[in-house]
Structures are given as C-alpha cells and as structure tokens.
Amino acid sequence: MRYSQLFAPTLREVPSEAEIVSHQLMFRAGMMRKVASGIYSYLPLGWRVLDKVSDIVREEMNAAGAQELMFPIVQPAELWQSSGRWAVYGDEMWRVKDRHGRDFCLGPTHEEVATNTVMNDINSYKQLPLMIYQIQNKYRDERRPRFGLMRSREFIMKDCYSFDRDDAGLDVSYGKMYDAYVKIFTRCGLDFRPVRADNGAIGGSSSHEFMVLAENGEAEILYCDGCDYAANIEIAESIPLETVAAEEEKAAEKVLTPDCRTIEDVASFLKMDKKKTMKALFYMADEKPVLIFIRGDRTLNEIKVQNALGANLFYMGADIDLENAGLVRGFIGPCGQKVRVLVDKEIAEGKNFCCGANEEGYHLLNINFGRDFDGEVGFFRMAEAGEKCPVCGGTLRSARGIEVGQVFKLGKKYSVSMGAEYLDENGKAQPFVMGCYGIGVGRTMAASIEQNFDENGIIWPKAIAPFEVVIVPVSEKNERQMRAAEELYASLNENGVEVLLDDRSERAGVKFKDADLIGFPLRITVGDKSLDKGMLEYKIRKTGESGLIPLENGVDEVKALLSRID
Numbered sequence: 001m002r003y004s005q006l007f008a009p010t011l012r013e014v015p016s017e018a019e020i021v022s023h024q025l026m027f028r029a030g031m032m033r034k035v036a037s038g039i040y041s042y043l044p045l046g047w048r049v050l051d052k053v054s055d056i057v058r059e060e061m062n063a064a065g066a067q068e069l070m071f072p073i074v075q076p077a078e079l080w081q082s083s084g085r086w087a088v089y090g091d092e093m094w095r096v097k098d099r100h101g102r103d104f105c106l107g108p109t110h111e112e113v114a115t116n117t118v119m120n121d122i123n124s125y126k127q128l129p130l131m132i133y134q135i136q137n138k139y140r141d142e143r144r145p146r147f148g149l150m151r152s153r154e155f156i157m158k159d160c161y162s163f164d165r166d167d168a169g170l171d172v173s174y175g176k177m178y179d180a181y182v183k184i185f186t187r188c189g190l191d192f193r194p195v196r197a198d199n200g201a202i203g204g205s206s207s208h209e210f211m212v213l214a215e216n217g218e219a220e221i222l223y224c225d226g227c228d229y230a231a232n233i234e235i236a237e238s239i240p241l242e243t244v245a246a247e248e249e250k251a252a253e254k255v256l257t258p259d260c261r262t263i264e265d266v267a268s269f270l271k272m273d274k275k276k277t278m279k280a281l282f283y284m285a286d287e288k289p290v291l292i293f294i295r296g297d298r299t300l301n302e303i304k305v306q307n308a309l310g311a312n313l314f315y316m317g318a319d320i321d322l323e324n325a326g327l328v329r330g331f332i333g334p335c336g337q338k339v340r341v342l343v344d345k346e347i348a349e350g351k352n353f354c355c356g357a358n359e360e361g362y363h364l365l366n367i368n369f370g371r372d373f374d375g376e377v378g379f380f381r382m383a384e385a386g387e388k389c390p391v392c393g394g395t396l397r398s399a400r401g402i403e404v405g406q407v408f409k410l411g412k413k414y415s416v417s418m419g420a421e422y423l424d425e426n427g428k429a430q431p432f433v434m435g436c437y438g439i440g441v442g443r444t445m446a447a448s449i450e451q452n453f454d455e456n457g458i459i460w461p462k463a464i465a466p467f468e469v470v471i472v473p474v475s476e477k478n479e480r481q482m483r484a485a486e487e488l489y490a491s492l493n494e495n496g497v498e499v500l501l502d503d504r505s506e507r508a509g510v511k512f513k514d515a516d517l518i519g520f521p522l523r524i525t526v527g528d529k530s531l532d533k534g535m536l537e538y539k540i541r542k543t544g545e546s547g548l549i550p551l552e553n554g555v556d557e558v559k560a561l562l563s564r565i566d
C-alpha cells in the first residue's frame with residue numbers, strides 16, 4: 001500500500017470527547033470516526049487491525065472444532081419471550097418494531113437464536129457435541145456510551161455456543177474454549193490473565209473473564225503471587241491477615257451513644273477500633289428488606305450479596321423502606337432482628353463486636369454471633385489486596401484490567417426455559433447442556449492500545465498491526481531515495497511482508513510523527529547519509545532501538561528484524 005493513496009486522516013489534536021487513551025489515539029491515528037453517540041465507522045487502518053484480530057479468533061475457533069455461521073442481527077421478540085428475557089433485559093435492549101407493529105430487537109447477544117436454531121435441527125445424542133460461532137455486530141443501547149470502543153452501542157463480537165449432552169461434555173467444550181482463548185490473546189501479543197468471574201445476568205454456574213492488564217483498566221482484579229488464583233474483585237475471596245484472637249466471649253452490655261449514627265462516630269465516641277464494630281447495610285432484594293452485617297472497616301460486596309440472595313432486583317433501601325421495616329437509622333443491630341439477616345464470615349468468626357441496639361441513642365457491646373444473634377453466613381465483603389489467597393495462602397495483589405473475553409457454563413438455563421431437547425440412547429428427551437463464549441473484537445483492539453502506547457502514539461503488537469513495516473524516504477523528490485525505497489517496497493510485498501510506502505510529499509518530520517502515532521512495529525528510513533554507505537536506517541517502535549542494515553539483502557534484513565519484534 002502507498003500512503004499517498006491511503007485513507008488515513010491523522011490529527012495532531014485530541015478530540016475533546018475522547019476520555020481515554022485508546023479512544024484518543026484511534027481518532028488521532030485516523031482509524032475510526034464517530035457517526036452517532038457510541039456508533040463508529042472504522043477507517044481502513046482500523047479495519048485492518050479488526051480484521052487481523054478476527055482472523056486470529058477465527059483460526060483458533062476452527063482449530064478448537066467450532067463451526068462458523070451467521071445469525072441475523074434482527075431477532076423476533078417471541079424468541080426472547082420464550083427464554084423469559086424479553087421482560088427482564090431492560091433499557092439496554094435496542095427494541096424495534098416492523099411495519100406491522102411486531103416487536104423485534106437488534107441482538108445484544110444470541111443465546112436465544114442459537115438455542116432455537118439447534119433445537120429445530122439437532123435431535124439425537126449422536127449429533128453432539130456441537131460448537132457454533134459467528135463474528136458479528138451486537139447492539140446495546142447504553143445510557144451513556146463512552147470510552148470509544150470500550151462502551152459503544154454497536155460493537156463487533158465473536159460469540160460461540162456449545163451444546164453437549166451432559167455436564168462432563170460441557171466441561172470438555174468449556175476447556176477447549178478456555179484453551180483457545182489463551183491462544184488467541186497470546187497470539188494477539190497481549191499481557192492478559194484469565195480470572196474467575198461473576199456470572200452476571202446471563203446466569204449459569206461457572207465463568208472466567210479474560211482480562212488485558214492495563215493501568216487504566218475498568219475492572220480491579222486480585223491475583224495470587226503464589227498460585228494461579230485470580231478473580232474479579234466482584235467475586236474475589238480472601239483470608240484476612242489477622243487470625244481470630246482467642247478472645248473470651250464477654251458479657252453483653254448496652255451503652256448510651258447519643259448522635260452516633262456512623263461507624264466513625266461510634267468508634268471515636270467509644271474509643272474503639274473500627275474493626276470491633278459492626279456495620280449494618282440495608283437493602284431491598286426483590287422488594288423484601290434484608291440487612292447485611294460486615295465489619296466496620298470493610299466494604300460491602302453488593303454483587304456477592306445479590307448472588308447469594310438470588311435476587312433479580314437489588315438496591316439500597318430508601319428511608320421509606322427503612323421505616324416500613326421498623327428500623328432505627330444509625331442504630332440498627334442484628335439482635336432480635338425481624339428483618340432477614342446476612343452475616344459476613346468475619347463477624348461470625350470474630351468475638352465481642354459493637355453494634356446498634358435497635359433503639360435511638362444506644363449501641364450494644366460484646367455482641368457475639370450464635371450467642372446473641374443469628375443469620376445466614378457468607379463472604380459478603382470486598383476482598384483486599386495484601387490479604388491471603390483462599391487457595392494457597394499466598395499474598396493477593398491488585399491489578400487493573402480490561403475484559404476482552406468471557407467463557408460461561410450456562411448449563412440447562414436456556415434449554416429448559418426454551419424446551420430445547422435431544423433424544424438419548426434410550427429415546428428419552430434430555431435438555432442440552434450449554435456454554436457460551438464471547439470475545440469483544442473491537443475491545444481487544446482498544447485494550448491493546450491501552451496496554452501499549454507512549455506519548456507519541458500507539459505501539460501495536462506485530463500480529464495485529466495494520467502494517468508490519470513502513471518505509472519512509474526522507475524526500476519523495478529525491479530519485480535515488482525513491483528508487484531504493486520502491487525496490488525494497490516491491491520485494492517486501494513479493495515476500496508477503498505487509499508494508500506501507502510513505503510516498504507523500506510531506507516533510508520527513510511529519511512522516512515520522514505519523515509513523516509513531518499509527519504505531520507501525522518497524523520503520524525503515526531511506527536517507528542520503530545512509531545510502532552513501534549502502535545502508536538503510538531502521539527503528540523499532542516498541543523499544544526505540546535504531547541502527548543500520550545493508551541496502552543489499554534489504555528484504556532478509558527486514559525479515560530478520562521483524563522476527564525479533566513481538
């Protein structure tokens with residue numbers, strides 16, 4: 001490709017609406033343009049990157065035994081009604097009507113279509129297992145689209161669905177996908193981690209997220225320095241550093257604590273460590289009140305509580321809910337409680353806590369689980385970096401990541417609700433056991449930039465760079481330079497190297513700036529000084545390493561350089 005013919009409008013300034021690096025750089029490097037809020041056009045350079053990511057995904061999906069197909073974007077409401085999700089999906093679902101007033105949506109995901117397709121045509125256990133996938137646009141009508149490709153309303157996904165006869169079969173399919181994902185993100189040149197994850201709205205029993213590590217990542221993960229335990233903070237567990245002191249249970253007592261409504265108030269009034277206090281959190285779960293008690297210095301993990309309760313609707317209770325439940329704000333305790341009580345493990349295992357007395361102006365001291373109150377015990381707090389790994393006892397560290405893929409064990413969720421069955425050896429109808437596996441193709445591109453950039457621009461891993469090499473003649477008017485550049489360009493093309501020849505009539509400085517901004521892994525500069533010595537100048541974008549290679553054998557020299565670049 002010749003740069004003079006390339007549609008790649010680079011910009012010097014940062015567009016004001018672009019809040020994060022990947023969005024800014026994709027704009028500046030002329031890779032994408034906004035059409036509407038959260039909806040983008042991919043220009044040729046951006047599309048080349050997306051195409052490369054897609055190709056890697058496709059190769060590994062095929063190698064894992066999945067078959068590519070294409071489902072429609074527009075899906076009828078009936079399919080979503082049959083799974084029960086039409087009513088619960090919410091405003092993010094992009095709903096449309098046809099001319100007859102019938103309801104449809106632009107697919108946010110394809111579990112329903114995939115299940116329906118398979119149940120109509122797969123009847124026998126002999127046809128299982130089956131894995132099918134597509135690479136296609138998805139739609140989510142985000143309230144606030146932002147961060148470019150990170151949270152857009154139209155985005156490219158690879159989604160794969162597996163159908164097995166039983167859990168053992170699903171384990172095999174899940175394992176194949178997990179392994180394929182490791183290969184895909186490794187081939188894309190990304191530093192990533194598979195982490196245990198929450199199942200979210202999709203439901204099911206087991207799930208991993210694939211996180212690209214990046215300082216500006218949206219999600220916090222905790223990982224162990226001693227084993228491969230890694231989990232999204234939403235589900236991470238830990239063993240606290242302090243072991244429970246062998247404290248005797250003391251006699252409970254009631255104390256006057258006027259106006260002490262917060263943990264800070266109580267701890268300072270009673271001159272007590274916050275660790276010895278109990279924090280009460282009041283929520284509504286499917287419209288029923290629930291109280292969760294955690295240690296005063298901890299943070300509640302809402303997702304864990306919601307999952308433990310199996311609640312669809314879960315939010316912090318309002319004043320009116322509090323009143324209806326007969327609770328005294330600021331003085332809520334677990335003793336004699338009529339509202340459902342959840343107790344964090346740390347409280348259940350500790351001794352002599354201070355808590356509200358359920359009476360205006362009073363707290364209780366030396367309150368103990370089992371003796372003074374009861375409740376459902378679980379890990380309801382946020383785990384923290386520095387605590388111990390729940391698997392091996394190593395130290396948990398914190399990192400930030402961007403989710404680029406997720407694998408789920410769905411089990412029988414959709415096959416049961418939609419009546420999707422096959423016949424086993426005995427002619428008995430059995431529900432399919434399913435898995436689903438997604439990769440955000442655009443997100444992978446954006447995450448790669450978030451992980452690999454500097455003040456001059458993008459640094460693409462070689463495998464997904466729009467071109468591997470850019471050749472920059474210092475002056476396109478200089479015949480000797482252009483002859484050398486053209487010769488190298490032609491022979492690199494012949495040898496299957498993806499090369500861009502910057503033949504624009506621009507100053508060398510402009511060409512260098514664009515090359516750095518777009519982030520080609522290798523730049524070859526053709527200038528008089530080096531030509532005099534029979535040499536070409538090279539610069540590796542990632543390391544900044546530069547030097548000379550002989551003009552003669554230029555192709556082999558460039559290939560040797562490329563083989564050193566990740």
Ligand SMILES: [Zn+2]
Binds near residue numbers: 224225227390392394
């Ligand atoms: Zn560990």
